[in-house]
Amino acid sequence: MLKEFKDFLMKGNIVDLAVAFVLGVAFGALVNSLVNNLVMPIIAMIIGKPDFSNLTFTINDAVFRYGAFITDLITFVATAAAIFFFVVKPVGAVMARMAKPDEEEVTDEERRHQELLAALRAR
Template sequence: MLKEFRDFLLRGNIVELAIAFVMGVAFAAVVNSLVNNLVMPIIAMIIGKPNFNDLTFTINDAVFRYGAFITDVIAFIAIAAAVFFFIVKPMDAIMARRRTPAEEEISDEERRHQELLAALRARA
C-alpha cells in the first residue's frame, strides 16, 4: 500500500500540478505587487484616494461597508488590466513572431482543395 501511495505521489500529473500551483501563487504575488505599488497609486492620483474602505452606511445597527466592495472591484479591474496588457498581449506578440507559416491554420476549404490536388496527383 505504501508503494502505491508513493507511486501516486510521484506520478507526473501530481508533481506538475504542484509546480503549477506554487508558480501560480508566486505569480499572483507579483501581479498583486504590480497593482498595489504601481497601478493603485495612479488610480489614487486620478480619483483622489487609493481605497474606499471608510465608506459605509448603517441600517438598524447593521453596517454596510460598500467602500470595501468598491476598492475590491477597482483592484480586480486593475489586476485584469495588468495581466492583459503586461502578460497576455506581449505573449501573443511573441508567439506570433515565433510562429512559422506552416503553423498558421488554413481554412477547411483550403485544406480540402489541397487534399483533392494531392489525390489527383497520386492518380496521375
C-alpha cells in the same frame, strides 16, 4: 501498498500540478504587488485616494460598507487589466512570432485557375 502510494505521488501529473500551483501562487503575489504598488497609486493620483473602505452608510444600526466593495472592484479591474496588458498580450505576440507560418490554404476555385493558367502557359 507504500510503494504504490510513492509511485502515485511521483507520477508526472502530480508533480507538474504541484509545480504549477507553486508558480501560480508566486505569480499571484507578483500581480498583487504590481497592482498595489504601481497601479493603485496612479488611481489615487486620478481619483484622490486609493482606498474607499471608510465609506459607509447606516440603516437601522446596520452598517453598509460600500466603500470596501468599491475598493475591491477597482482592485479587481486593475488586476484584470494588468494580467491582460502585461501577460496575455505580450505572450500572445511572442507566440505569434514563434509560430510557423501556415501555408495559405488554396480554395478549389483558385487551384483550378492556377491549373488552367499553367496549362495555357505550357502551350
